[in-house]
Every structure is written in C-alpha cells, then in structure tokens.
Amino acid sequence: MEKPRLSESQEDYLKEIFKLREVNETVSMQDLARKLDVRPPSVTGMIKKLCAMKLVEHEPYKGVQLTETGEKIALEVLRHHRLLELYLARHLNYSWDEIHEEAERLEHVISEKFEAAIADLLDHPTHDPHGDPIPTVELEIPDSPDMKPLSAIKVYQTIIIGRVMTQDKDILSLLSRLELIPGQQIELIRNEAAGIRVRVDGSQYLVPQTIARLIWCESPDT
Amino acid sequence: MEKPRLSESQEDYLKEIFKLREVNETVSMQDLARKLDVRPPSVTGMIKKLCAMKLVEHEPYKGVQLTETGEKIALEVLRHHRLLELYLARHLNYSWDEIHEEAERLEHVISEKFEAAIADLLDHPTHDPHGDPIPTVELEIPDSPDMKPLSAIKVYQTIIIGRVMTQDKDILSLLSRLELIPGQQIELIRNEAAGIRVRVDGSQYLVPQTIARLIWCESPDT
DNA sequence: AAGATGAATTAGTTATGCCTAATTTTCGTT
DNA sequence: AACGAAAATTAGGCATAACTAATTCATCTT
Numbered sequence: 001m002e003k004p005r006l007s008e009s010q011e012d013y014l015k016e017i018f019k020l021r022e023v024n025e026t027v028s029m030q031d032l033a034r035k036l037d038v039r040p041p042s043v044t045g046m047i048k049k050l051c052a053m054k055l056v057e058h059e060p061y062k063g064v065q066l067t068e069t070g071e072k073i074a075l076e077v078l079r080h081h082r083l084l085e086l087y088l089a090r091h092l093n094y095s096w097d098e099i100h101e102e103a104e105r106l107e108h109v110i111s112e113k114f115e116a117a118i119a120d121l122l123d124h125p126t127h128d129p130h131g132d133p134i135p136t137v138e139l140e141i142p143d144s145p146d147m148k149p150l151s152a153i154k155v156y157q158t159i160i161i162g163r164v165m166t167q168d169k170d171i172l173s174l175l176s177r178l179e180l181i182p183g184q185q186i187e188l189i190r191n192e193a194a195g196i197r198v199r200v201d202g203s204q205y206l207v208p209q210t211i212a213r214l215i216w217c218e219s220p221d222t
Numbered sequence: 223m224e225k226p227r228l229s230e231s232q233e234d235y236l237k238e239i240f241k242l243r244e245v246n247e248t249v250s251m252q253d254l255a256r257k258l259d260v261r262p263p264s265v266t267g268m269i270k271k272l273c274a275m276k277l278v279e280h281e282p283y284k285g286v287q288l289t290e291t292g293e294k295i296a297l298e299v300l301r302h303h304r305l306l307e308l309y310l311a312r313h314l315n316y317s318w319d320e321i322h323e324e325a326e327r328l329e330h331v332i333s334e335k336f337e338a339a340i341a342d343l344l345d346h347p348t349h350d351p352h353g354d355p356i357p358t359v360e361l362e363i364p365d366s367p368d369m370k371p372l373s374a375i376k377v378y379q380t381i382i383i384g385r386v387m388t389q390d391k392d393i394l395s396l397l398s399r400l401e402l403i404p405g406q407q408i409e410l411i412r413n414e415a416a417g418i419r420v421r422v423d424g425s426q427y428l429v430p431q432t433i434a435r436l437i438w439c440e441s442p443d444t
Numbered sequence: 445a446a447g448a449t450g451a452a453t454t455a456g457t458t459a460t461g462c463c464t465a466a467t468t469t470t471c472g473t474t
Numbered sequence: 475a476a477c478g479a480a481a482a483t484t485a486g487g488c489a490t491a492a493c494t495a496a497t498t499c500a501t502c503t504t
Binding site: 007038039041046049060061 | 490491492493494495498499500
C-alpha cells in the first residue's frame with residue numbers, strides 16, 4: 001500500500017480520531033471539532049477528503065472510523081509525539097508540563113531517521129512521561145499495567161501513578177508541582193465529597209474528583 | 223517593536239534574502255525564485271506582503287533589502303538552522319550531508335526553549351559543521367578566520383578547510399566521502415586546467431574548479 | 445405521531461501561497 | 475535614440491483549510 005503524503009492538519013485529524021476511539025465507542029464530528037479546535041463544518045469537509053483517500057470510513061450522521069491505513073498513520077504520528085515527549089524530558093531538560101506543546105509541533109516534521117535516532121538514544125522505550133504507551137516501530141501498542149482512575153479506587157492503600165490522562169497545560173503544571181506524576185507512589189487517605197485525600201512525598205493534598213478521574217493508578221488488588 | 227508571527231514561507235524568504243545579500247551586492251527576484259524553488263511572480267507577491275509588514279524594502283524593478291526587523295528574524299532562523307545542524311551531527315549521529323535537509327524543516331518549528339537547550343548542550347558554538355557562522359543569542363554574527371576559495375589559492379602549501387559553501391546534497395555527499403570537510407588539513411599539489419590537485423589524508427584527488435570554488439580555506443599567508 | 449432539539453451537512457466566503465499567461469520596465473547594443 | 479532581450483510585474487486561477495449562515499437529519503419528548 002502506497003504511503004500518501006499528508007498535511008499536518010490531516011495527520012492531526014487521524015491522530016485525534018484514534019485517541020477518541022480509545023475512549024469512546026464512536027467518534028462524532030463534534031468531538032473532533034472540540035479536540036482540533038475547529039468548527040464542525042470544517043470537520044465534515046476534512047473527513048470527506050480523508051474518506052476519499054481511504055484513510056477513514058464515514059457513515060454520514062453516524063460516526064467516523066479509521067481504516068487500516070489511517071490507523072497506521074495515526075500510530076506513526078503518535079509514536080513520533082510520544083518519543084519526542086520522552087526525548088525532550090530526558091535529553092533537553094524540558095519539564096513535564098512543557099513537553100506536550102513542543103512535541104505537538106515537532107511530530108509532523110521529523111524524519112524516519114530522527115525518529116530512529118531518538119528511539120535508539122532512549123533505548124526503545126514503551127511509555128512516555130505521561131504514562132502513554134509508545135507504539136513500537138512495527139506500530140503495535142505495548143502493554144501497560146492494569147490501571148484504574150484514582151477516583152475509582154475504593155480500598156485505601158499505597159499505589160503508584162501510571163498515567164495522567166490530560167494534555168491541559170494548567171492541570172499538568174499543577175500536577176507536576178504536586179509530584180502527582182507517573183512513577184510516583186502515593187497513599188490514599190480518604191474519599192471525601194470534594195475529592196480524594198492523598199499523601200504524596202510526605203505532604204497531604206485533596207485531589208478534586210475532576211482531576212482524580214484523570215490520574216490512573218496501578219492497583220495491586222481489587 | 224512587536225514580533226509578528228510569520229509563516230514558514232515568509233521565514234524562508236527572509237532567510238534567503240539575507241544569505242543572498244552576503245554574496246551579492248543586490249538581491250533580485252530571480253535569485254530568490256531560484257533559491258526558493260518558486261516562480262518569479264510568487265516572489266513579487268510575497269515580497270509585497272513582507273514589504274507591507276515592514277520586514278523588507280523593495281524598489282520595484284530594483285532589488286530587495288531586509289529592514290532591521292527583517293534581518294533580526296532572518297538571523298533567528300539562521301541560528302535555529304545552524305544550531306540544529308550541529309546538534310544533529312553531534313548528538314543524533316547524522317552524517318555531514320544529511321543535516322541540512324532535516325534542519326531545514328525543524329528550524330521553523332522549534333521554540334526559543336529548544337534553541338536554548340541545544341545551544342547549552344553544544345556549549346554555545348560559533349560555527350556549524352559546514353563552517354557557517356552561527357548567529358549568537360544577541361543575533362550578532364561571530365567572526366570567522368580569513369578564508370579564500372580553494373580555487374583562488376596560488377601558493378602550494380598545506381592548508382585547512384574552513385567552510386563549504388553549498389547545500390547541494392550530492393556535492394556534500396561527495397565531499398563527505400573524500401573528507402573534504404571543515405577542519406580537514408589538505409595539501410595543495412598543482413593547479414591544473416581541469417581543477418586543483420590536492421592530497422587529503424594520504425589520497426590524491428583532482429577537485430574540479432566548480433567545486434574548488436565552494437571550498438573555502440584558511441590561508442596562513444598571502 | 446408531531447414537534448422540538450441538537451448534531452451534521454451543504455452552500456458560499458476568506459486568506460495563503462503557489463501557478464501560468466500576458467504585460468511592462470529596464471538596460472545594453474547598435 | 476530605438477530596439478530587443480531579460481527581468482519584473484500584473485492579472486487571473488487553483489488548492490488547502492479554515493469560517494459563517496442556512497438547511498437537513500435523527501432522535502427524544504409529549
């Protein structure tokens with residue numbers, strides 16, 4: 001199958017469809033419009049084009065889905081993005097909340113060679129600094145530990161943060177300051193109406209429910 | 223003065239005007255069209271826009287010049303490009319003839335932060351792997367040693383290559399294979415009609431005049 | 445079963461940045 | 475001083491990817 005050259009826009013559409021599909025059963029035009037920060041008619045238009053290119057399938061008024069080829073491209077972009085995030089953090093001293101924005105621009109521009117070079121340098125990592133899995137060179141998604149949202153953990157215990165499910169800069173910056181980042185061990189204290197009370201590194205915080213839903217943790221049992 | 227956000231195209235125009243200005247007294251629309259690989263009417267159109275933005279000055283049917291602001295931007299792009307070239311070569315194992323192409327795309331996309339990070343890592347270098355000076359953070363052009371083209375050196379002696387004045391991938395690849403790269407010591411043997419005969423690293427080559435004009439050397443005397 | 449509502453689509457516009465074809469300007473020659 | 479060639483410009487178009495406004499469709503409520 002020929003590999004068509006896509007615009008950055010088109011790559012972003014495919015990437016977002018993929019990411020939304022991981023969460024929702026079906027991907028609506030509205031969801032895409034929100035994520036891509038464009039108006040719905042723009043989405044309809046672009047989806048039509050991607051459809052013509054056989055990168056997505058679209059039943060009007062229903063939803064969108066990636067074709068095999070479309071998914072391949074989405075995974076490539078995702079691999080670029082996540083490798084870059086780790087690279088920026090590890091080798092260029094970027095802080096945890098700064099990496100997303102820079103990777104977002106670089107992901108469309110780096111060559112296969114660049115990808116391979118940083119993958120090598122990073123020793124072919126499986127997860128990025130936010131805990132997101134990095135697709136392999138063969139574009140398989142590596143396994144992640146079993147996780148559930150902090151907001152859904154009932155048993156009070158010591159657990160490890162595995163993944164933070166947001167790209168919002170302000171939230172990331174906050175979580176970074178509180179050390180609520182993947183790899184961090186935290187202690188669940190109490191589930192209050194307003195949020196989850198946790199101990200991190202000796203300090204206690206009340207994590208609001210909205211934010212607790214974004215923090216996924218490895219739960220050793222139940 | 224406000225820093226306007228420019229398109230990649232616009233940055234490329236400013237960069238090329240600057241580079242042409244270093245060589246020619248005056249920059250023609252044709253020169254630009256050739257370098258940027260577009261047709262002359264496109265150049266006229268874009269120059270008009272850059273003129274309106276006060277980034278260039280243009281007397282129709284005469285030539286183009288950068289304004290102060292335009293030159294600043296050109297130097298920023300050039301700094302990005304040349305830092306990136308050195309970075310790719312030093313840290314990501316790119317070969318000498320591969321760096322230009324990748325830097326060409328990345329230069330428009332990296333942030334100030336990225337620039338600062340690699341400049342730090344490279345210990346604030348003054349010249350890139352092709353011997354081109356890297357503008358400083360303050361956008362001053364660092365001094366280079368006195369040089370003249372290999373084709374213009376009369377006295378037969380041992381000299382050091384300082385700069386290679388081409389971005390042509392094929393020529394770069396050839397020169398790379400022959401080790402005719404900045405820093406290399408070479409011995410002038412004879413000036414023949416067809417070219418300059420030199421000894422490099424024990425091997426003898428005949429460097430055609432066209433190529434000898436691209437290789438600038440530090441000449442200790444005369 | 446008929447609206448009402450919200451999602452999706454169509455129609456038509458805009459801004460970039462390129463193109464070709466036609467025209468104008470400049471300048472070196474005679 | 476006039477001509478011809480080369481360079482530059484204008485005029486008019488095309489593709490991309492956004493947008494707004496208007497319309498159509500699907501579904502939920504009563």
